[in-house]
Each structure stands twice: as C-alpha cells, then as structure tokens.
Amino acid sequence: MNKPPRALLPLGGTLLAFDAAATRRLEARAAAPGPQPSLLMERAGLSAARLARALCPGAQQVSVLCGPGNNGGDGWVAAWHLHRWGVAVTAHALGGESRTSDHRAAMARARAAGVPISNEPQPSAQAELVLDALLGIGLRSAPAGELAHCLRALGQHPARKLALDLPSGLEADTGRDWGAAACTDTLTFLSAKPGLFTGAGRALAGRVWLDELGASFGGEPAVAELASSALLASWRALSPRAQSSHATHKGRQGDLWVLGGAMPGAALLAARAGLHAGAGRVYLDGRLEADSLQPELILRALPAEGPPVGSCLVAGCGWGEGQADRLAELLERNQHLVLDADALNSLAADASLRARLQQRAGRGARTILTPHPLEAARLLQTAVAEVQADRLRCAQALAQELNCTVLLKGSGTVAASPGQRPLINTTGHGALASAGTGDVLAGWLGGLWAQAPSADPQRLAALAAVWHGLAADQLPLGSAPLPASQLVQRMHQLHP
Numbered sequence: 001m002n003k004p005p006r007a008l009l010p011l012g013g014t015l016l017a018f019d020a021a022a023t024r025r026l027e028a029r030a031a032a033p034g035p036q037p038s039l040l041m042e043r044a045g046l047s048a049a050r051l052a053r054a055l056c057p058g059a060q061q062v063s064v065l066c067g068p069g070n071n072g073g074d075g076w077v078a079a080w081h082l083h084r085w086g087v088a089v090t091a092h093a094l095g096g097e098s099r100t101s102d103h104r105a106a107m108a109r110a111r112a113a114g115v116p117i118s119n120e121p122q123p124s125a126q127a128e129l130v131l132d133a134l135l136g137i138g139l140r141s142a143p144a145g146e147l148a149h150c151l152r153a154l155g156q157h158p159a160r161k162l163a164l165d166l167p168s169g170l171e172a173d174t175g176r177d178w179g180a181a182a183c184t185d186t187l188t189f190l191s192a193k194p195g196l197f198t199g200a201g202r203a204l205a206g207r208v209w210l211d212e213l214g215a216s217f218g219g220e221p222a223v224a225e226l227a228s229s230a231l232l233a234s235w236r237a238l239s240p241r242a243q244s245s246h247a248t249h250k251g252r253q254g255d256l257w258v259l260g261g262a263m264p265g266a267a268l269l270a271a272r273a274g275l276h277a278g279a280g281r282v283y284l285d286g287r288l289e290a291d292s293l294q295p296e297l298i299l300r301a302l303p304a305e306g307p308p309v310g311s312c313l314v315a316g317c318g319w320g321e322g323q324a325d326r327l328a329e330l331l332e333r334n335q336h337l338v339l340d341a342d343a344l345n346s347l348a349a350d351a352s353l354r355a356r357l358q359q360r361a362g363r364g365a366r367t368i369l370t371p372h373p374l375e376a377a378r379l380l381q382t383a384v385a386e387v388q389a390d391r392l393r394c395a396q397a398l399a400q401e402l403n404c405t406v407l408l409k410g411s412g413t414v415a416a417s418p419g420q421r422p423l424i425n426t427t428g429h430g431a432l433a434s435a436g437t438g439d440v441l442a443g444w445l446g447g448l449w450a451q452a453p454s455a456d457p458q459r460l461a462a463l464a465a466v467w468h469g470l471a472a473d474q475l476p477l478g479s480a481p482l483p484a485s486q487l488v489q490r491m492h493q494l495h496p
C-alpha cells in the first residue's frame with residue numbers, strides 16, 4: 001500500500017527536485033525486472049482519484065480531461081476508480097490516437113466498465129471538479145488545436161481543478177508556460193519537478209501534492225534543492241550572536257557598508273535591512289544628512305581605499321547612472337560584495353567590468369549578484385521572456401559566466417554558484433511585488449554576510465530569499481503589497 005500524497009508547501013525540510021529525464025530513468029528502472037510501468041500508472045491514477053474525492057467530497061459531477069499519452073492514462077485510471085465509487089464522472093478522450101500501450105489499456109478498461117466518455121474538448125458545464133490529465137512530462141511544444149481549445153476552456157471554468165503530475169502546458173524542467181490553465185491543486189508523481197516551483201509554476205500549480213508512488217530516487221542526480229523555512233534555522237549556526245550571547249560587542253557582529261547614489265531611499269532601505277539582519281555596524285554612504293527614523297545608521301562617505309578588510313559592501317541600490325568608475329574600484333578592492341540594481345546595469349553595459357568581476361574569485365574575493373529578470377536579461381544579453389522561460393538554466397549560466405553567486409529574483413527565486421547544485425526558494429508571494437523590496441533583500445543579505453563572512457555565498461543568498469519570502473507568507477495570498485519598510489520589521493520578527 002502506498003503512502004498517501006503529501007502537501008509540499010509550505011515545505012518544512014529540504015527536498016530535492018529532479019528533471020523529467022531522471023523521472024523517466026526511474027520509470028525504466030522500475031519497469032525491469034520488478035513492477036511494470038503500468039503499476040506506476042495504477043498507483044498514480046488511484047492516488048489522483050483519492051485526492052479528488054478528499055478535495056471535493058460532495059462533488060456531483062467530475063470531468064476528467066485525458067490526453068493521448070501516459071498522463072492521459074493516469075486520468076483514465078482515476079476516472080475508472082471514481083466511476084466505481086459511484087461518482088458521476090465523464091472522461092474526455094482528447095489529443096488523438098493513444099500514444100502508449102498503458103494509455104490504451106487504461107482507456108479500454110474504463111470504457112468496458114461503462115465510464116461515460118465524451119469527445120467534447122472542454123469540461124462539462126456542470127462539473128464541480130475537473131481533473132487535468134492532458135499532458136505531463138511528455139510536453140514538447142505549445143499545445144495547439146483541440147488541446148489548446150480545451151486548456152482555454154479549462155482556464156475559464158469555475159470548477160475546482162486538480163492537475164495530474166503538472167498543469168498541462170507547464171514545462172516540468174523549467175516552469176515555462178506553454179498555455180496551461182491555472183489549477184487549484186496539482187498532484188505530482190514520483191518526484192518534485194523544478195518547474196512547479198519557479199517561473200510560471202507557482203501561479204499555475206496551486207497547492208502542490210507529491211506521491212512518490214513507492215519509488216525512490218537513490219543515485220539519481222537532483223537538478224535543484226528546494227529551500228524552505230528550514231534554512232532559517234541554519235542561521236543560528238552561522239550567527240555570531242548565537243555563538244556568544246553575553247561576552248560580545250558590536251565590533252564582533254560584522255560591519256556592513258551600503259553605497260547609495262541618486263535615489264537615497266533605496267540605499268536607506270538596504271541599510272536599514274542590514275541593521276535589522278543583525279550587522280553590528282552599518283555605514284551608509286548615500287547622500288543623506290541624517291535618518292531620523294533610523295539614527296543607528298552611521299552616515300559616512302566610503303573611504304577612498306574602500307571599507308576596512310572584513311566588512312561587506314552592498315552597492316547599486318538607487319545609484320542611477322554614471323557610477324561605472326566607482327564600480328571598477330569596488331570590484332578591485334572589496335572582499336565581500338553584493339551588487340544590485342544599477343550596479344548590475346553598469347556591469348551589463350561594460351565588458352571590462354565583467355572581466356574584473358570574473359577575476360575576483362581567483363584571488364579569494366566573493367561576489368553575489370541579485371538581479372531581477374530584466375537585469376539578468378541585460379547581463380545575459382537576451383530577452384526577459386528567455387530568462388523567465390528557463391530561470392534555473394539562466395541563473396546557472398550567469399553564475400558560471402561571471403564566476404560568482406547569482407540570486408535571480410522573481411517567483412521561485414534561484415540561487416546559483418559555479419559548480420554547485422542551485423537552490424529554489426519556495427517562500428513568498430505577490431505581496432513582495434512592491435517598490436524597495438529588492439533593496440531590502442540586498443541589504444538583508446549584506447547584513448547576514450557581514451556577520452558570517454565565511455558562509456557559503458549560495459546558501460546565504462538562498463537563506464536571505466527564504467527569510468524575505470517568509471515575511472510575506474504571514475499575509476494571505478492576494479493581499480495588498482507589503483511596503484518595503486514594513487517588510488524590514490516583519491523580517492526582524494522572524495530572527496530564529
């Protein structure tokens with residue numbers, strides 16, 4: 001007997017994500033000499049029928065949209081079970097001829113058992129629950145014709161929607177949306193797929209459930225680690241305050257410098273964030289006389305020789321243009337550098353700055369870039385849509401090319417470093433889409449790094465993103481945007 005599926009979000013511990021190729025290798029291993037793939041389909045379909053009944057116990061009408069491959073096969077098995085249990089279910093046979101023998105067998109059994117079958121490319125108007133089993137990991141391009149029509153109809157249908165394996169049209173490895181309908185729940189099989197957690201995944205998948213179908217991924221390489229609130233607990237092991245809570249002083253908690261520019265508010269937010277993250281002393285070079293709301297900040301011009309060794313510097317927030325010369329010096333001098341916003345745009349515009357950045361790691365200097373998708377697109381000299389279509393690959397490519405750590409922001413923020421397995425943040429939602437929240441993230445990250453200079457930059461960047469997202473998770477989905485200064489306060493309350 002399989003374990004019941006478990007809800008993945010909010011994720012408590014860590015979880016590895018596997019791509020479609022690894023999932024198929026697992027299927028092949030399970031096929032010989034042990035259970036047949038059809039056994040996995042039996043388990044998948046049964047699990048889907050059970051979850052459907054649990055999610056919508058009183059549903060009088062259920063539509064199951066079945067595509068031509070094994071994803072559709074899972075749908076036929078689920079429809080068969082629901083029919084046997086007395087639920088009024090209609091299975092829709094869509095996408096042309098059966099592509100697989102398991103699909104054919106599952107459809108034939110449902111037909112023989114008297115499951116009502118329709119060729120209508122849309123769910124029944126009365127359906128209270130729709131199972132989306134059109135396409136899974138076999139998706140290879142944008143659905144067209146009948147499948148595209150059906151997905152549009154599904155998107156407009158008011159029913160609760162349960163996607164099997166993936167919302168049909170969402171790419172498993174990337175989170176690219178080829179025209180999927182947003183579902184209320186997704187029951188994914190065998191493995192957590194990265195595409196459910198980044199790009200369009202979070203918006204399309206709704207609540208994500210995982211049923212491993214009794215299989216194990218031992219030995220398969222994971223493509224990403226899903227980062228959760230568990231990472232926050234790891235801060236206690238890194239924080240100097242946690243090591244010595246009595247005999248300590250501000251000089252032992254790390255120094256953070258924030259270098260602002262034309263728009264002082266951005267650097268101010270970053271500096272306040274660094275202070276609340278716990279840095280012992282925060283220096284702000286930001287064209288400001290004083291911050292009456294945050295008098296703890298030390299307003300001081302950055303010395304010509306750069307900040308003292310051992311401190312961390314955050315640069316780029318609200319810079320405006322014309323700071324490229326300054327950036328060249330920073331890249332030469334500072335050991336721990338977080339570059340955000342206009343510093344990233346300066347890098348994108350100047351190959352000699354990128355060359356200086358590439359050389360930093362060779363002399364032991366560390367850099368974390370915190371681009372949003374447009375900044376990442378500029379750095380990669382591509383379009384935003386290309387970045388969003390494969391965020392994992394783009395973050396890794398940028399990290400590799402520039403020889404540093406990259407925190408690619410957006411839904412499912414990705415932390416990547418050369419030669420390391422990337423992390424995808426699973427916290428946060430649209431309440432963070434407000435002016436200044438990126439400055440807060442950069443400053444918070446700098447504040448953490450100032451305290452823990454020997455921490456792994458990739459994990460530290462992911463930790464900052466998790467922390468940032470957890471502050472939003474305290475608010476319900478769809479709530480008003482969180483003003484950046486309030487975000488700082490909320491993040492402070494989450495100190496482990």
Ligand SMILES: NC(=O)C1=CN([C@@H]2O[C@H](COP(=O)(O)OP(=O)(O)OC[C@H]3O[C@@H](n4cnc5c(N)ncnc54)[C@H](OP(=O)(O)O)[C@@H]3O)[C@@H](O)[C@H]2O)[C@@H](O)CC1
Nearest residue numbers: 027040041069070071135136137138139140141142143165
């Ligand atoms: N792996 C496992 O261990 C297990 C897998 N299981 C389930 O199987 C699913 C994978 O099944 P799958 O490989 O048959 O592919 P699936 O997603 O059903 O696509 C079907 C066919 O659609 C076609 N097609 C593709 N794109 C298209 C487009 N844009 N527009 C139109 N057609 C398009 C393409 O056929 P083609 O046109 O190339 O001949 C493709 O072959 C997986 O997600 C999970 O639900 C479970 O049973 C448990 C064990």
Ligand SMILES: [K+]
Nearest residue numbers: 132135166168
């Ligand atoms: K599906």
